[in-house]
Amino acid sequence: MYGAKEDSGTVSNFGMVTPKAKSMTKNLNKELYGSELFHVWSQKKGLLEEEAYMIHKYLVHKDARVLEAGTGGGRIIFEIEALGFTNLHAFDYVEKMIEYCDRVKAENSSPVDFAVADATDLNRYPSHSFDVLVYLQQVLCFIDEPLVDRALEEAYRLGAKDSVYLFSFLNWHSKFYNPILSGIVNLFRKIRGEKVAKHKLPWLMIDGRFNWKLLQGTQPGNYWYKKSQIRQMLAAASFKVIEMKTAGEILGGGKTDKGHVYVACSKR
Ligand SMILES: C[S@@+](CC[C@H](N)C(=O)[O-])C[C@H]1O[C@@H](n2cnc3c(N)ncnc32)[C@H](O)[C@@H]1O
Numbered sequence: 001m002y003g004a005k006e007d008s009g010t011v012s013n014f015g016m017v018t019p020k021a022k023s024m025t026k027n028l029n030k031e032l033y034g035s036e037l038f039h040v041w042s043q044k045k046g047l048l049e050e051e052a053y054m055i056h057k058y059l060v061h062k063d064a065r066v067l068e069a070g071t072g073g074g075r076i077i078f079e080i081e082a083l084g085f086t087n088l089h090a091f092d093y094v095e096k097m098i099e100y101c102d103r104v105k106a107e108n109s110s111p112v113d114f115a116v117a118d119a120t121d122l123n124r125y126p127s128h129s130f131d132v133l134v135y136l137q138q139v140l141c142f143i144d145e146p147l148v149d150r151a152l153e154e155a156y157r158l159g160a161k162d163s164v165y166l167f168s169f170l171n172w173h174s175k176f177y178n179p180i181l182s183g184i185v186n187l188f189r190k191i192r193g194e195k196v197a198k199h200k201l202p203w204l205m206i207d208g209r210f211n212w213k214l215l216q217g218t219q220p221g222n223y224w225y226k227k228s229q230i231r232q233m234l235a236a237a238s239f240k241v242i243e244m245k246t247a248g249e250i251l252g253g254g255k256t257d258k259g260h261v262y263v264a265c266s267k268r
Helices: 019-034 036-042 049-058 075-082 095-108 145-158 178-191 227-236 247-251
Strands: 066-069 088-092 113-116 130-135 159-171 200-202 221-225 239-246 261-267
Touching (some): 019 036, 019 221, 049 075, 049 247, 049 261, 066 075, 075 088, 075 130, 088 095, 095 113, 130 145, 145 159, 145 227, 159 239, 178 200, 221 227, 227 261, 239 247
Parallel strands (some): 066 088, 066 130, 130 159, 159 221
Antiparallel strands (some): 159 261, 200 221, 239 261
16 A cells, blocks of 8 residues: 645635536635735645644655645645655646746756646546545635536546545534534525535635625635545545544544544545
8 A cells, every 4th residue: 555734714614516606616716826825825834743644654655656636835745755755746726836836846856747737637647647646735625516526536547556545624513613604604695596505615714814705606615524424425436435534633632623634545
């Protein structure tokens, strides 16, 4: 087997969708990362303790072919490089992020192969070409529910036979106010005649500032998952869960609902 600071302040917050609605949601998050959030996420360095736990435990063989999804400023993939891995690939759908990564790569003569790509369409990578696939922080939680299955299908396709996957998801139970916020947001959605989505919440804070537009329509959203939903979704995509823990469970100290849900998987 081959084996950011949780964004609690910034993203306190993952039917058939019409192509218009689909692109609107995706682009709004993408726009945020190319504008207000570019600086925040391109400058982050180091690993969170819970990320380090997953990475040290599951990235075992230094010759593993590693792919990181939604790399942002390359924080995680550069940390993986520092551990001695050399066959490294990473993508992000925000061009500006990849341009930034390529500049850092040039400065440090890094071997990471960076690309602009969307997690829902990874045609640029051949099937079965990676041993470890890292989808940490909010990547899957930005993708609308019918499309997130497509992203998981793509991830599955890219993994070699004994590959390992590290996923993380926003944790519905990590914020006591999620059910209340969801009730209010969905009431407004109903009034506007929009689709109700219990677990899809607008950003509460953007770059440390309260999002006063959160009750307006056409808001970028995030999906917040319960462990049972994650299990279901991963099983439907043919993944086998090896380990599933919240950041709180990884760190100990009794706050078991704290932080994202971290999952290590293999292919069935
Ligand atoms: C919360 S940031 C995490 C960045 C980096 N992984 C880290 O932890 O420092 C999420 C990143 O995922 C990217 N992203 C979100 N959805 C994506 C998608 N469907 N395809 C590719 N990149 C995506 C965003 O552009 C952003 O750079």
